[in-house]
Amino acid sequence: MAFFTHQIRRGFSSSIIKNGVIKNVTIIGGGQMGAGIAQVAASTGHTVTLVDTSEDILKKSRKGIEGSLKRVVKKKFADKPEAGEEFIQNVLQNVSISTDAGASVQAADLLLEAIVENLKVKQDLFGHLDELAPANTIFASNTSSLPITDIAGSTSRLDRFGGLHFFNPVPMMKLVEVVGTSTTSQETFDSLLNFSKALGKTPVSCKDTPGFIVNRLLVPYMMEALRLHERGHGSKEDIDIAMKLGAGYPMGPFELCDYVGLDTVKFIIDGWSAKDPHNPLFASSELLNKLVAEGKYGKKTGEGFYKYK
Numbered sequence: 001m002a003f004f005t006h007q008i009r010r011g012f013s014s015s016i017i018k019n020g021v022i023k024n025v026t027i028i029g030g031g032q033m034g035a036g037i038a039q040v041a042a043s044t045g046h047t048v049t050l051v052d053t054s055e056d057i058l059k060k061s062r063k064g065i066e067g068s069l070k071r072v073v074k075k076k077f078a079d080k081p082e083a084g085e086e087f088i089q090n091v092l093q094n095v096s097i098s099t100d101a102g103a104s105v106q107a108a109d110l111l112l113e114a115i116v117e118n119l120k121v122k123q124d125l126f127g128h129l130d131e132l133a134p135a136n137t138i139f140a141s142n143t144s145s146l147p148i149t150d151i152a153g154s155t156s157r158l159d160r161f162g163g164l165h166f167f168n169p170v171p172m173m174k175l176v177e178v179v180g181t182s183t184t185s186q187e188t189f190d191s192l193l194n195f196s197k198a199l200g201k202t203p204v205s206c207k208d209t210p211g212f213i214v215n216r217l218l219v220p221y222m223m224e225a226l227r228l229h230e231r232g233h234g235s236k237e238d239i240d241i242a243m244k245l246g247a248g249y250p251m252g253p254f255e256l257c258d259y260v261g262l263d264t265v266k267f268i269i270d271g272w273s274a275k276d277p278h279n280p281l282f283a284s285s286e287l288l289n290k291l292v293a294e295g296k297y298g299k300k301t302g303e304g305f306y307k308y309k
């Protein structure tokens with residue numbers, strides 16, 4: 001059975017979002033976040049098109065979704081393996097993949113972006129898709145740190161643009177930060193909030209401030225752990241153990257940096273530092289810069305602060 005089709009559902013000539021209820025979702029970026037969001041949206045009955053730049057990347061996204069679904073099913077259908085397998089097939093049927101963002105947005109009630117954490121790249125993507133997408137398609141970014149207002153500025157749909165910030169790993173993390181700008185309409189904000197609930201997540205409402213709520217607190221903490229290590233005040237292993245056993249965190253800060261992606265952590269902190277260079281919370285880390293320069297981005301590349309199989 002074909003798990004995924006490469007066909008775009010051309011039967012829809014344009015998005016037909018009804019009463020602000022999001023059903024068809026196009027996700028741009030099939031990395032750890034995009035694939036995770038696609039999985040959860042498809043698992044909750046949404047029709048998903050996942051877009052990335054190459055077939056190879058999308059094949060990897062598909063493998064990741066299948067692997068994650070198997071883990072979910074192992075628990076959810078522990079004593080009903082056949083029902084579990086059926087669930088997986090149904091979810092996979094809800095996901096199409098494509099390398100053609102313009103075509104895949106034609107039927108989208110929601111266009112959700114989860115590509116690299118770079119303002120210019122995000123603006124270019126949204127600016128381009130704004131011209132191709134139906135007028136009523138809602139646009140949202142999963143950015144970790146960039147102002148939604150700045151990203152939305154590349155489009156002409158300022159009232160239909162917001163932030164939807166998910167957490168990694170998406171199938172496990174319950175929170176979604178829903179971000180409204182000064183121009184996001186109440187209707188759009190409500191649609192995004194209700195979509196988060198439909199995914200089984202708990203949404204919180206955030207202002208368009210750097211890092212929203214979680215990252216504004218979490219990223220400075222992670223960076224301070226790196227700097228503490230650089231000052232020679234603790235090994236990365238000891239710092240990780242300390243924060244897990246002494247503060248009850250599921251992962252230590254070095255493990256978490258590797259899990260998030262060191263490239264993403266660097267994009268976040270460099271962006272904030274450029275805007276507020278004297279803020280010591282946003283100071284850089286030589287160790288982080290070195291690892292990123294070496295292409296060691298953490299778990300997703302097989303090595304970061306730690307090595308992964």
Ligand SMILES: C[C@H](O)CC(=O)SCCNC(=O)CCNC(=O)[C@H](O)C(C)(C)COP(=O)(O)OP(=O)(O)OC[C@H]1O[C@@H](n2cnc3c(N)ncnc32)[C@H](O)[C@@H]1OP(=O)(O)O
Pocket residue numbers: 068069071072074075143144145166167168169170171172173215218250251256260
């Ligand atoms: C920077 C960004 O903008 C914002 C962010 O996202 S910041 C990062 C936020 N995320 C965090 O802080 C994550 C912190 N870590 C955790 O919560 C936990 O370590 C964790 C949920 C990732 C894993 O749980 P843990 O008990 O440590 O490890 P593990 O034994 O691998 O997983 C337990 C179960 O979780 C489930 N699970 C974990 N990852 C999963 C995934 N990707 N898909 C499906 N299920 C998963 C599985 O059921 C797994 O059981 P299994 O091993 O039998 O399959």
Ligand SMILES: NC(=O)c1ccc[n+]([C@@H]2O[C@H](COP(=O)([O-])OP(=O)(O)OC[C@H]3O[C@@H](n4cnc5c(N)ncnc54)[C@H](O)[C@@H]3O)[C@@H](O)[C@H]2O)c1
Pocket residue numbers: 028029030031032033034051052053057113114115116117118121125142143144145165166167168259260261264300
């Ligand atoms: N990693 C996290 O913990 C986390 C959590 C929440 C939010 N975010 C944010 O989500 C976004 C994605 O992060 P990620 O960790 O999934 O990154 P990732 O590196 O795993 O995936 C990014 C994907 O986007 C694709 N891509 C890049 N440019 C593209 C384009 N123009 N068109 C289509 N696809 C393109 C890449 O090929 C890649 O597959 C970033 O903005 C990041 O800040 C990350």
